[in-house]
Amino acid sequence: GKASLFNELDLKLYDWVFQMRGERSVEGKTEIAIVAIDQHTSDELPFPFDRRYYAEVVRELNGLGARIIAFDIDFSSASDPRSDSVFHAAIGESGNVVLSGKIENVYRRGFRNRIAEPKPPVRQVSPEGTPWGLVNEMNDADNVTRRYPLFLQVGSTVYLSLGVKIYSVLRGFEGETPVFESRGEFVLGDLRVPRFEKQTCLINYYGPAGTFPTYSFIDVISGKYDFDDYLAGTTEEERELLAASGMADIFSESPFKDKIVLIGASDEYLQDNKFTPFFSDSDPRKTPGVEVHANALQMFFDASYIRTVGFNWIVAGVILLSAIIFTIVRRKRQWLAFIGAVALLGLIASVGIWLFVSKGLWLQQVQLMMAVMIGYPVNLVYRFIETQREKAMIRGMFSQYVQKKVTDALIANPDLVKLGGERRRMSVLFTDVAGFTTISEKLQPEELIALLNEYLTEMSQVISDNDGIIDKYEGDLIMAEFGAPIWYEDHAACCCRAALQMQAKLAEMRQRWRSEGRIELYSRVGINTGEMITGNLGSKQLFDYTVMGDAVNISSRLEGANKTYNSTIMIGHETWKDVNRQFITRPLDYLLVKGKSEPVEVFELLAEKSDGVSPVMYRVLELFNQGLEHYRRREFNEALQLFRQSLRVCPEDGPTQVYVKRCELYISQPPSDDWNGVWTLTEK
Incomplete structure (x- = not known):
């Protein structure tokens, strides 16, 4: 993923x-040798060979005295049977x-996600009991190989990495x-590796x-290091001469005697070369994957590990450095504060x-340096805050008269300060x-x-979270609008979403109140959308949005009409x-509210x-x-049945209860011929 x-x-x-530390020579002390499938080999034997x-x-x-021979090469699939058989016999x-x-x-069919599956060497190549290790790599986000997997687990089976497997065989x-101890160390026999x-x-x-x-792989199989083959082409006189000069002992010393030989690819064409911390503009050589295993194995032999400073120590250091830099920049002149910050950065490095x-x-x-680099400008910010204190005080006084949302809108658009308003299509709750x-x-x-x-606190928070603003509180009543003071197109959806979330939140609160033995509250909500006048209303000294x-x-x-239909x-x-x-909604009725001459079709809001x-x-x-369709066609018997x-299905459904009673009423007392299905609301 991205870093x-x-x-x-x-x-x-x-x-x-x-790179600052530099190379640590292994010459004369390492037991590891690498046989590389390099470009020279690829030129002679095109891969895969x-x-x-x-x-x-x-x-x-083996003839040259190798102690262990390990392959960093994939043999998870079979090749030519005769070739595999020869290789199997040699192993x-x-x-x-x-x-x-x-x-x-x-x-795999039947599984939704990918599953981990071991890919060991095939039996055509690997005799029973032949040890094998994993060569899975774990690169960081920048594709550099800094970490080495010690093992991977599939189900209850643990598979060791190649380096750990070689070590365990030796x-x-x-x-x-293997186990992990409480200190975070990987333990296998006498191998103890700090986990990262x-x-x-x-x-x-x-x-x-x-x-x-x-x-080079091609040099090994061509007998370049086989002294017996070399002597086979000499006369007896030449062999006596070599023995007399001591050169025979030099030539006969195998570079692989008692060595752990790792075999793998180094030819760039084979794409197994890795970026490591030593890769740089001055030395742009990638490290063969087989040599990564060699580095890990040598690290195991030397018990020369990299440990990390614990998270708690880093946090403590950040806190301490933040306090130091804050003290410096608050009490000293700016040029001294700058020198102090630079000195701290140098000390950390x-x-x-x-x-x-x-x-x-x-x-x-980086975390420690960032504490200094962030701490330094704190002084500038603090001084800026001090210079703005008077403006903040004035703003605070103004906010005592109007809500913060209005204050922010007025700052962004000073024209709103004027008395008056504008006509706008909005939603109100x-x-x-x-x-x-x-x-x-x-x-x-x-x-x-x-x-x-x-x-009121919880309900107001839900309204605010859905981009609504509280217009007023009147006892237990909340009035809120959506689409003001800054207009946005989906104000109706935000308003409805807020209403549903308010009911969900209130249900949570009722559970808590019930467990505490307190009174439980239920609420009703009315929502409408349309043209309305919005703006500042009041005197020049004090007004409200x-x-x-x-x-x-x-x-x-509509909020009050919920009582008529037992709706929410x-x-x-x-x-x-x-x-x-x-x-999801359902039609409730054509409603004629008090004080209006035209009916309004109303709906119950149920869910998103x-x-x-x-x-x-x-x-x-x-x-x-x-x-409801039958009801509106005056087919009251059919409607009653439905x-x-x-x-x-749901005995407690409020609107259904209401319509059962209406149908029963109209069956016994049919409405007049000019009945249009409108219900007149007599209460506010």
Whole structure:
């Protein structure tokens, strides 16, 4: 994945410290040799070549005294049967070969996600019992190989990496199971490796590409290092001369005697060369993957690991440095503060390099440096804040008269300060607590205020989260508008979403109140959309940002109309037109509210379509809508049957209960011939 800026800087600094430390020579002390499939080999034997050559290199290396022969080459699929058979026989005869495999994430029928699957060497190549290790790589986000996987686990089976497998074969604890100790160390026999992330460790590279002694694959199989073959082409007199001069001993000393020989690709064409911390503009050589394993294995032999400073120490350092730099920049002159900040940065870099070179301890310096680099401008910010204090005080005084949302809008658009307003299509929401008068009579004033404040706080937060603004509070009532003071197109959807989230939040609060033995609150919501006048209303000294108009009044009436239909959220026709593709609603009635001459079609808001409703409610809606169609055609008997069916599905459905009673009324007392299905609301 992509590295964060912090992480990317930390990785680059890590590489730079490696390059500052420089190469650590392994000449004369390493037991590792590399046989590389290099460009010279590729020129002679185009890759992939016949596996009989691998058999040949195994026999040749054993003849030259190799202790272990390990392949960093994929043999997870079969090739020519005769070639595989020859290679299989060579491995079986030698008894000192370690092969490699991988864990791959593959798709399998019946599984939704990819699953991890081991890819060991095929049996056509690998005799039973031949050890093998993983060559999976774990690169960082910048594609640099800094970490080495110690093992991977699939199910309950643990698969060791190639380097760990070679080490375990050499030390004789191949069958043991690795563990992680509480200190975060990977333990396998006498091998104790400090863990970096998950099942990986940091590779303490000894140098760039070519640090370990490397020999060409083609040279090995062509007998270049086989002294017996060389002597076969000489006369007896020449052999006596070589022996007398001491040169025979020099020539007969095999470079692979008692060595751990790693075989892998180094030809760039084979794409197994890696970026490591030693890769730079001055030395742009990538390290062969086989040499990465050599570095890890040598690190295991030397127990020369890179450890990291713990997270708690980094946090403590950040806090301490932040305090120091804050003190410096607050109490000293600016030029002294700058020198102090630079000095701290230099100190952090110096300490980091010293810890890495001498102690093998990686100090994640970027976080510490950022504490200084952020801390320094704090003084400038603080001084700026002081100069703005008077303006902030004036703004604070002004905010005492109007809400913060209005203040912010007025600052962004000073023209809004003028008295007056504009006509705008918006959405408005009214909500109050059902039965609040009865509730208030049961509580002490202090309990009532505490309960009401808790309710108003949570509901207001939901409104704010959905880009609404609180117009006013009147006791338990909240009036809010959406699409002001800054207009946005989906104001109706935001308003409806807020209403649904308010009911969901209130349901959560009721559960808590119930567990505490307190009174539970229920609320009703009315929503309407339409043209309304918005702006500042009041005197020149004190005014309030509000809305007014018929659309606002209708919204207030709809909130109260919920009582008639035992519904929770009622929306007007204009709102429904804006949101019906996003929300689940059901038609309730053609309603004539008090003080109006034209009926309004109203709907109950149930849920967002992305959330859906329960199967029970889905069936209720289906029956209810069918019943309503019959009802509006004056087919009251048919409507009653459907509404009663709906009640059998959900007996507590409020609107259905209302229509059962209406149908029963109209069956016994049929309406007049000019009945148009409009219900007149007599209450506000």
